[in-house]
Amino acid sequence: MNETAPVLGIADPGGFGWGVFHERHPALIRKLCDSNPYGPAQRSRLEDLVEESRSGAVRPPEAATAGHAPWLAGGGGYFGRPWSEVPFLWAENYFYLRLLECVGYFAPGPWQGVDPFTPMKSAELADPGLESDTAWLDGLEDASPAETFHALLLASLYGNRADLGFRLVQAAAATDGTDGPPLLADDSAAVWRHVDGRPPGEIHVILDNAGRELLADLLLADHLLATGRATGVVLHVKPRPYFVSDAVTSDVRDCLVRLAAFPGEAGKAGGRLLDAAAAGRLRLLGHGFFCSPLGFDSMPGDLRAALAPSALCVVKGDLNYRRLVGDRAWPATLPFATAVAGVPGALVALRTLKSEAVVGMRAKTVERLDATRPTWRTDGSQALVQARLQD
Numbered sequence: 001m002n003e004t005a006p007v008l009g010i011a012d013p014g015g016f017g018w019g020v021f022h023e024r025h026p027a028l029i030r031k032l033c034d035s036n037p038y039g040p041a042q043r044s045r046l047e048d049l050v051e052e053s054r055s056g057a058v059r060p061p062e063a064a065t066a067g068h069a070p071w072l073a074g075g076g077g078y079f080g081r082p083w084s085e086v087p088f089l090w091a092e093n094y095f096y097l098r099l100l101e102c103v104g105y106f107a108p109g110p111w112q113g114v115d116p117f118t119p120m121k122s123a124e125l126a127d128p129g130l131e132s133d134t135a136w137l138d139g140l141e142d143a144s145p146a147e148t149f150h151a152l153l154l155a156s157l158y159g160n161r162a163d164l165g166f167r168l169v170q171a172a173a174a175t176d177g178t179d180g181p182p183l184l185a186d187d188s189a190a191v192w193r194h195v196d197g198r199p200p201g202e203i204h205v206i207l208d209n210a211g212r213e214l215l216a217d218l219l220l221a222d223h224l225l226a227t228g229r230a231t232g233v234v235l236h237v238k239p240r241p242y243f244v245s246d247a248v249t250s251d252v253r254d255c256l257v258r259l260a261a262f263p264g265e266a267g268k269a270g271g272r273l274l275d276a277a278a279a280g281r282l283r284l285l286g287h288g289f290f291c292s293p294l295g296f297d298s299m300p301g302d303l304r305a306a307l308a309p310s311a312l313c314v315v316k317g318d319l320n321y322r323r324l325v326g327d328r329a330w331p332a333t334l335p336f337a338t339a340v341a342g343v344p345g346a347l348v349a350l351r352t353l354k355s356e357a358v359v360g361m362r363a364k365t366v367e368r369l370d371a372t373r374p375t376w377r378t379d380g381s382q383a384l385v386q387a388r389l390q391d
């Protein structure tokens, strides 16, 4: 892999990373305090964290915090240094760990293990509009197998358009079915040939957000299982609350139960998935690595071994993409397969662009977007399907 591109940071006041720490995070903390009955100590710890991360030095985690020792060991010398000098990927990850610490998620007490983002995630799942969002499934009866797969793949992609963290400062994109902007890169036809042309195997999905995105991911999982194109599906959840709306085990449970109660084809899919879970054909894994600040090129051996036999790994979302290609200011025309590291075997990334790292673009596309829409890398308006089908 080309490792010469600069690592993305948060120091530049005009830059995207700076905006995340100076605009998005304060808005998030306000929202958390409005939606959770936190006491004065939790509130002032959260405010102190925002202040520390905007203008202070990085404090180490407390002893009770998950992964205390690995964070200290893997801190890359960042503890004690100004946050502004720390790579964006590391800083953002560490912010979410410290946020949990501030609200008492790790220490014994009444808030231990309580997901601070549940009120936001539950509100999304309670939206009565979710049922109509999946009504397009009922119109797929006459579609060819290739068309059906394509529709479900794109629904999973566009589910990633507006996660709850992103919506804090960005208008929500429409999430109706498979509609979306033209793709910047589209390897979906090759993914279909891969899935259709090889003996079925286990398909892994490295999940991103709960709610709408997860519902679409579940529909894709059901399609792969119900058509026999996957012998099993493994969903990789986050082991703890992360980046606001990232899916943890309880989110999968809540989405599955909600889906099974939908009318029409979506509800049937939910019922089949509950059966598949009971039979062990739909499995969850929650590896600690997925809440770490490391690129996938640092994936531990046990996780690599779990992914290695998969027929396909679906890598969802913006953050997973940053970890897959490296969170660097790559030339956008660097080939995708050159930048990808860490995930063994065939993979496809389904991503809405919400941050700066991007590869695998045609030079003409980059020129056009730079000229017509300077914010294209970060404003959530663009999406891509990029595959590497041979390791």
Ligand SMILES: O=P(O)(O)OC[C@H]1O[C@](O)(CO)[C@@H](O)[C@@H]1O
Residues within 6 Å of the ligand: 020, 092, 160, 163, 165, 166, 208, 209, 243, 316, 317, 318, 319, 320, 322, 352, 354, 355
């Ligand atoms: O939910 P997704 O698609 O991974 O998006 C998360 C992204 O949101 C941000 O936190 C802010 O836009 C990015 O830094 C991050 O990569």
